[in-house]
Amino acid sequence: MDLKDYVTLDATAMAELVKAREVTPIELLELSFQQLEKVNPALNAVTHTRKEKAFAEAERVGGGPFGGVPILLKNLSQSLKGEPLTSGSPLLMSTVAEQDSNMVKKFREAGFQFVGHTNTPEFGLKNITEPELHGPTRNPWDTNYSPGGSSGGSASAIAAGIVPLAGASDGGGSIRIPASFTGVFGLKPTRGRTPVGPGVGRQWQGASIGFVLSRSVRDSAAMLDQLQVVQPEAAFHTPLFPGSYKESMQHPFEKSLRIAYSTKSPVGTPVSEDAKLAVEKTGKWLESQGHVVEEKENDVDGIQLMKDYYVMNSGEISALVARLERGIGRAITADDVEIETWLLNQAGKSVSAAEFSASLSSWDTAAAQMARLHETYDFYITPASAYTAPKVGELTHTREEQKELRSRVNELNKQEQQDLVYDMFLPSLTYTPFTQLANLTGQPAMSVPVHLSEAGLPLGVQVMASKGEENRLLQLAYQLEQSGAFEEAAWSASYSSNVLK
Numbered sequence: 001m002d003l004k005d006y007v008t009l010d011a012t013a014m015a016e017l018v019k020a021r022e023v024t025p026i027e028l029l030e031l032s033f034q035q036l037e038k039v040n041p042a043l044n045a046v047t048h049t050r051k052e053k054a055f056a057e058a059e060r061v062g063g064g065p066f067g068g069v070p071i072l073l074k075n076l077s078q079s080l081k082g083e084p085l086t087s088g089s090p091l092l093m094s095t096v097a098e099q100d101s102n103m104v105k106k107f108r109e110a111g112f113q114f115v116g117h118t119n120t121p122e123f124g125l126k127n128i129t130e131p132e133l134h135g136p137t138r139n140p141w142d143t144n145y146s147p148g149g150s151s152g153g154s155a156s157a158i159a160a161g162i163v164p165l166a167g168a169s170d171g172g173g174s175i176r177i178p179a180s181f182t183g184v185f186g187l188k189p190t191r192g193r194t195p196v197g198p199g200v201g202r203q204w205q206g207a208s209i210g211f212v213l214s215r216s217v218r219d220s221a222a223m224l225d226q227l228q229v230v231q232p233e234a235a236f237h238t239p240l241f242p243g244s245y246k247e248s249m250q251h252p253f254e255k256s257l258r259i260a261y262s263t264k265s266p267v268g269t270p271v272s273e274d275a276k277l278a279v280e281k282t283g284k285w286l287e288s289q290g291h292v293v294e295e296k297e298n299d300v301d302g303i304q305l306m307k308d309y310y311v312m313n314s315g316e317i318s319a320l321v322a323r324l325e326r327g328i329g330r331a332i333t334a335d336d337v338e339i340e341t342w343l344l345n346q347a348g349k350s351v352s353a354a355e356f357s358a359s360l361s362s363w364d365t366a367a368a369q370m371a372r373l374h375e376t377y378d379f380y381i382t383p384a385s386a387y388t389a390p391k392v393g394e395l396t397h398t399r400e401e402q403k404e405l406r407s408r409v410n411e412l413n414k415q416e417q418q419d420l421v422y423d424m425f426l427p428s429l430t431y432t433p434f435t436q437l438a439n440l441t442g443q444p445a446m447s448v449p450v451h452l453s454e455a456g457l458p459l460g461v462q463v464m465a466s467k468g469e470e471n472r473l474l475q476l477a478y479q480l481e482q483s484g485a486f487e488e489a490a491w492s493a494s495y496s497s498n499v500l501k
Contacts, residue, residue: 003038006031007161010216011069014164015111018068025061025068029054029113032070036115036162042143045156047075047134048084049116057113064111065222071107072157072166075117076124076150077203077210080104088122088131091324091336102195103167103210103227110226118153118166123317124208125340127177127432128395129153132338136392139182141457145389148178148432154213155182164215165223171208172309173435176447176462179213180384183449183458185477186213187220190467191442192236194227202235205312205360207439217477221245224470236442238468249474257291259283260373261381266302266437269430274459275383278451282381282461285483298380299369300437306429308359309436310344310421315356317341318348339402340424343409347421350414367441374466379476382434384447384460395428434462444470448477 001023017023033051040046061068079085079097086092119129119137129152130136137152139145140160147156154166155178168175170188179186191206214220224245230237261283263276283293325332334342405424409417438445447460465473
């Protein structure tokens with residue numbers, strides 16, 4: 001196998017070649033590092049590698065469904081014993097993991113070879129990947145643009161052919177947003193589906209869940225087979241899917257579906273013609289398959305839901321900063337962290353327990369509203385992002401803006417602080433207003449790469465389903481992937497030839 005072949009293969013194909021002894025794990029690792037060294041200087045997708053250790057481990061790599069396949073881990077919660085885990089923050093730049101996370105243990109059981117860790121924004125707080133600690137990650141389709149965040153490093157690495165899949169997590173769209181911006185497949189599973197911890201039973205009160213980004217639908221399906229779990233210590237449990245996701249995705253739907261769609265931003269921000277066109281094309285294809293497609297707004301108050309989301313964010317970050325202060329034995333100042341972390345921390349100090357609890361209750365209200373919608377509709381479709389990727393630096397606050405925000409926050413009452421947080425994130429939210437709903441309701445949702453803009457940048461369509469119905473999302477995604485209905489779709493070889501030329 002040469003590099004030209006390697007960059008077009010998904011993880012399933014690589015694993016099959018290893019099992020057939022047509023390629024060795026060491027050869028795959030060599031090709032992964034060869035591609036990394038070729039493209040990463042321009043992309044900055046990977047911030048830490050473990051080449052010597054990886055080759056030493058390749059000599060004794062085990063079996064599993066992905067035995068011998070290279071993988072990258074997200075530098076946020078996916079800890080690998082003995083390796084750095086900075087979470088994109090200078091405060092953690094010297095942190096070395098003392099143990100594998102439960103997610104990484106599952107990756108190890110699957111037979112993956114660990115190449116290193118990918119870039120993330122500080123504490124995963126942004127929909128772009130431009131931490132001050134590691135610098136910005138760039139989009140392989142056009143390096144002037146961002147691959148999104150917070151799993152932007154993982155998406156960029158996959159789209160550039162370094163690995164066929166990579167660890168990711170999604171607390172507000174952090175799998176689906178970079179999937180949309182880079183033309184890869186991104187599934188956010190149902191709350192409680194995949195491992196958490198050790199040491200925690202939930203992430204962001206259940207809004208965040210770990211999984212992967214992948215080159216193909218079948219890779220994500222097989223990974224869900226590998227990663228689905230019921231953990232006694234976890235806060236949220238989802239009943240195990242009794243069959244195989246990888247097998248069930250290949251079955252046709254037993255009857256025609258009824259599908260709702262919307263291209264209206266839930267927070268009243270503009271939506272690009274590209275995003276509308278992506279949904280329109282998807283709807284027309286679904287109708288051609290005999291399904292009923294109807295425009296329908298959900299009943300959720302999107303603006304209020306985002307305000308409640310930011311209350312959670314501010315409380316969680318304030319608690320995190322307090323833990324870090326205890327660990328380093330001093331107060332953390334505004335100079336220690338990025339502006340998003342600092343403003344959320346300051347706002348979180350003013351949030352009462354009653355207000356925090358009330359914000360979480362609104363998530364349950366939204367979940368009930370979406371459950372009622374799914375009594376009528378099998379899927380709910382929106383753009384995955386309202387626009388194609390922003391330019392690198394476009395959504396990063398200037399030093400002058402940061403200075404002004406820092407000076408203002410402590411002069412405000414608690415409601416004004418929350419308003420300031422909303423305004424601070426609004427430019428980013430304008431790009432990606434559709435994804436947060438599924439995080440707060442706990443539903444599964446995916447970004448399917450179905451559209452390229454005239455400028456040659458990908459944009460995905462988001463599909464949401466009822467809790468526990470990842471199998472149906474994967475069925476739909478697989479049909480779209482196999483259909484050839486979208487000539488511009490960014491699947492496999494089509495995007496590889498574009499970004500690697």
